[in-house]
Amino acid sequence: MASHGILHQTSCAYTLQQNGVVERKNRHFVETTRTILILGDVVLSTCYLINHMSSLVLDDKIPHSILFPHDPLQSLPPKVFGSKCLVHNFSPSLDKLSPKSHKCVFLGFTRS
Numbered sequence: 001m002a003s004h005g006i007l008h009q010t011s012c013a014y015t016l017q018q019n020g021v022v023e024r025k026n027r028h029f030v031e032t033t034r035t036i037l038i039l040g041d042v043v044l045s046t047c048y049l050i051n052h053m054s055s056l057v058l059d060d061k062i063p064h065s066i067l068f069p070h071d072p073l074q075s076l077p078p079k080v081f082g083s084k085c086l087v088h089n090f091s092p093s094l095d096k097l098s099p100k101s102h103k104c105v106f107l108g109f110t111r112s
Contacts, residue, residue, distance in 0.1 A: 041081070041108035048108075079106045 001008050052073065054060045064073055079085065086101040094100065 045081075045108045081106060081108070 051064045051067075052062060054062055058066060062073060064071070083106050085104055085106045087104045088101050089099070
């Protein structure tokens with residue numbers, strides 16, 4: 001390594017204090033990734049909500065109903081990101097005593 005101008009330094013395992021530059025860079029990387037992932041869900045949910053709310057510009061009509069007049073509008077109450085929710089399990093293999101839902105975390109509305 002020395003012949004290529006690389007200075008070899010070591011640090012004790014699991015001591016974040018000794019590896020500050022790399023830890024800060026890693027934290028920045030993870031936080032940026034998390035923000036981009038969450039931001040994508042926020043944009044999709046915002047679009048969903050706007051398309052399902054009445055608009056003064058459209059004489060209090062709902063944009064979704066105008067774009068898709070034959071598609072019934074399903075009423076979904078707004079949810080908080082990260083809140084607990086139950087997702088219905090439609091699997092045909094369930095018997096009468098099987099749980100019919102899964103505990104999940106709300107991440108956004110569907111794209112369809």
